[in-house]
Amino acid sequence: MNTNDRGTVKVENGRYRFEGKFHYGYPNEPIRNEDGELMGVTNPRDLTHVHMYGGEAPFFEGLGQGKLLGTRCDNSNCEANGSIFIPFRIHCPDCLSKNTIVDMTETAQKGATVHTFMITERTGAFNTLPKPIRFVNVEFEGVPTILMGYLSVGEPKIGMKVIPIFNTTNPTFTILDLSWVPEEANETDLPEGYTFG
Amino acid sequence: MIKFSKRQLKTPKMQRPVYLVTGGMSKFGRSIPEKRTEELVIDAFVEAAEFIDKSPAELKEYIHSCYYGHFADHFGDQLLGESVIHDRLGLDPLGNVGIKTGGATGGSTLWEAFKAVASGYSDCVLAMGWERMDEVPTDEGNNYIASAADKDWETPLGHIYTGYYAVMAQKYWQVFGKKEDSFRQTMAEIAVKNRGYARMNPHAQGPMDITVDDVINSPVVAYPLRALDCCLMSVGAACAILCDEKTANELTDNPLEIHVAAGSHTLRVADRRDMEIPLLPNESPDQYKDLGDRFPGGDRYPGFTGFLAARMAAYYGYRMAGVIDPTEDFDLVELHDAFTISDIQTYEDIGIRPYGEGRTYVESGDCYLTNPKTGEPGKLPSNLSGGLIGNMHAVGATGIMQTIEVGQHIWGRWAEMHEDQSKWDLFGRSKPDDWTNLQVDGAKRGLAISHAGVGSHVTATILVHPDHQLERTES
Numbered sequence: 173m174n175t176n177d178r179g180t181v182k183v184e185n186g187r188y189r190f191e192g193k194f195h196y197g198y199p200n201e202p203i204r205n206e207d208g209e210l211m212g213v214t215n216p217r218d219l220t221h222v223h224m225y226g227g228e229a230p231f232f233e234g235l236g237q238g239k240l241l242g243t244r245c246d247n248s249n250c251e252a253n254g255s256i257f258i259p260f261r262i263h264c265p266d267c268l269s270k271n272t273i274v275d276m277t278e279t280a281q282k283g284a285t286v287h288t289f290m291i292t293e294r295t296g297a298f299n300t301l302p303k304p305i306r307f308v309n310v311e312f313e314g315v316p317t318i319l320m321g322y323l324s325v326g327e328p329k330i331g332m333k334v335i336p337i338f339n340t341t342n343p344t345f346t347i348l349d350l351s352w353v354p355e356e357a358n359e360t361d362l363p364e365g366y367t368f369g
Numbered sequence: 370m371i372k373f374s375k376r377q378l379k380t381p382k383m384q385r386p387v388y389l390v391t392g393g394m395s396k397f398g399r400s401i402p403e404k405r406t407e408e409l410v411i412d413a414f415v416e417a418a419e420f421i422d423k424s425p426a427e428l429k430e431y432i433h434s435c436y437y438g439h440f441a442d443h444f445g446d447q448l449l450g451e452s453v454i455h456d457r458l459g460l461d462p463l464g465n466v467g468i469k470t471g472g473a474t475g476g477s478t479l480w481e482a483f484k485a486v487a488s489g490y491s492d493c494v495l496a497m498g499w500e501r502m503d504e505v506p507t508d509e510g511n512n513y514i515a516s517a518a519d520k521d522w523e524t525p526l527g528h529i530y531t532g533y534y535a536v537m538a539q540k541y542w543q544v545f546g547k548k549e550d551s552f553r554q555t556m557a558e559i560a561v562k563n564r565g566y567a568r569m570n571p572h573a574q575g576p577m578d579i580t581v582d583d584v585i586n587s588p589v590v591a592y593p594l595r596a597l598d599c600c601l602m603s604v605g606a607a608c609a610i611l612c613d614e615k616t617a618n619e620l621t622d623n624p625l626e627i628h629v630a631a632g633s634h635t636l637r638v639a640d641r642r643d644m645e646i647p648l649l650p651n652e653s654p655d656q657y658k659d660l661g662d663r664f665p666g667g668d669r670y671p672g673f674t675g676f677l678a679a680r681m682a683a684y685y686g687y688r689m690a691g692v693i694d695p696t697e698d699f700d701l702v703e704l705h706d707a708f709t710i711s712d713i714q715t716y717e718d719i720g721i722r723p724y725g726e727g728r729t730y731v732e733s734g735d736c737y738l739t740n741p742k743t744g745e746p747g748k749l750p751s752n753l754s755g756g757l758i759g760n761m762h763a764v765g766a767t768g769i770m771q772t773i774e775v776g777q778h779i780w781g782r783w784a785e786m787h788e789d790q791s792k793w794d795l796f797g798r799s800k801p802d803d804w805t806n807l808q809v810d811g812a813k814r815g816l817a818i819s820h821a822g823v824g825s826h827v828t829a830t831i832l833v834h835p836d837h838q839l840e841r842t843e844s
């Protein structure tokens with residue numbers, strides 16, 4: 173089936189403007205057992221969801237620009253006042269006031285640390301990362317939480333220093349645009365499209 | 370939150386006691402193509418009715434509201450699947466609600482059912498859970514399961530839940546397991562034990578007669594986890610009937626008091642703030658002061674190594690039931706052994722062992738029906754059903770299955786429900802020649818832990834024989 177007319181979406185005047193096709197139908201097929209008896213049917217489909225980033229949009233836009241953004245609670249009446257959140261939290265989890273966006277790129281570039289990691293050959297359908305995936309969970313100086321990510325160069329180790337790289341050439345506008353490499357990695361080691369920001 | 374108010378830590382106080390009257394379950398399998406989910410649910414319900422010598426129609430007359438646990442709508446491609454089940458059970462026009470908390474769905478379903486009776490809304494309720502994960506190929510199944518992680522921050526990373534989970538295993542393995550061969554061996558013992566116990570269970574999907582070496586030599590899934598360290602993915606159903614005291618005594622002469630408590634923690638495993646360890650009744654404030662010295666890297670709590678949700682479920686649940694020391698106060702437990710290593714982590718979260726010392730529960734032999742070191746009864750046998758590794762993990766049914774298994778021991782009816790040749794025949798499974806009765810002699814109290822993913826939800830279900838209640842103090 174030709175799916176070249178797959179849809180795109182814009183937001184105009186606070187409304188979605190859908191253009192093109194968002195679903196393609198296919199005929200179903202019977203499922204039979206070895207005796208030829210009907211057991212069930214297949215239900216094929218191909219559809220596109222849309223998803224809004226809301227207040228997290230600056231984070232995902234920032235990755236493609238080589239920036240790692242976090243947020244900070246600036247509510248002086250909150251016990252978490254001054255806490256920096258990565259993953260980016262729109263609102264403080266304690267006082268629920270709107271956090272201030274802070275650029276954490278430099279902090280991360282000075283050397284973040286691998287808290288833990290995992291290497292796996294197994295992936296689910298729709299995976300786009302090369303296998304095996306090297307998951308790393310990264311700690312930053314002065315940030316109470318840890319960030320899930322993946323290592324693009326070298327082998328992970330607990331305690332190793334890593335720095336961020338960004339898909340600035342052809343961003344996907346997803347978390348995949350952020351990856352990590354050992355702090356000694358060279359520009360030439362990076363996967364295609366990724367830069368130090 | 371990283372600090373909890375007194376109000377938040379209050380011991381739950383129910384309006385009246387709640388009793389488990391009966392329960393039943395279907396066969397569990399990786400796939401059961403010959404049956405619709407509704408048929409499996411009816412199998413479970415019929416077993417529950419027969420267990421107390423009632424016909425399904427007689428039992429239905431008592432039910433006043435219904436609680437349905439079913440996690441992954443995606444797999445069944447049917448929203449409001451609970452309504453389909455409710456209709457096929459012929460329970461209209463009773464009120465019903467669906468419950469979804471990932472791997473803890475079964476436990477959460479009991480939690481809701483329990484509160485409905487405790488509040489007085491209903492005198493008799495049905496808690497029914499099921500799951501059907503066989504209607505897509507495995508990699509699409511992995512994709513669906515991964516959508517239970519944070520869809521923007523985690524899921525695109527490989528669409529593989531194991532990856533988000535196993536980072537915790539890695540940390541525990543290195544910090545508390547110290548990457549020791551002896552720790553690896555202890556993990557493997559759990560897999561051997563649970564698969565071995567599953568051999569005595571006609572419902573079980575994954576019985577195996579294996580050795581520690583078989584586990585250690587099985588293919589790596591995500592190091593240090595190997596194929597035989599991991600739980601099953603299953604199809605099946607399980608149900609429980611909960612009542613107030615009067616109704617319970619009309620239905621059976623042997624109801625068990627039930628308590629259910631719940632805790633939670635971040636969906637994103639990495640997004641955890643450090644906090645003080647909330648203490649269980651058998652712990653003291655200073656006992657963890659040197660945890661980071663004894664286990665370098667282990668000073669963050671809950672970090673990547675503790676399940677705060679499990680800790681909190683036990684925190685509330687133990688106080689509700691008067692439990693001080695789980696090893697002394699319970700006669701058996703059913704734990705959520707999603708992976709061998711997370712089983713060890715849970716021993717610590719629920720106070721069977723202090724933080725850092727989970728492995729000693731296995732190494733002492735306490736977790737076996739018969740302690741292999743002493744030949745005496747194990748102090749606190751765990752997962753005699755086979756657990757998630759040997760029996761099943763049909764997500765919405767799992768926590769209910771665990772609770773029924775514990776109940777059957779306290780009722781002294783475990784052999785009756787597992788030995789009968791006709792059940793083995795019905796499920797198309799061959800009963801081993803060395804079939805052994807795993808009944809825990811004189812069991813009076815037990816615990817079931819139901820756990821979701823990286824620890825987003827955990828419930829603690831406690832069953833107590835009414836003649837063997839523990840003393841409860843107000844807090």
Ligand SMILES: [Zn+2]
Nearest residue numbers: 245250264267
């Ligand atoms: Zn705040």
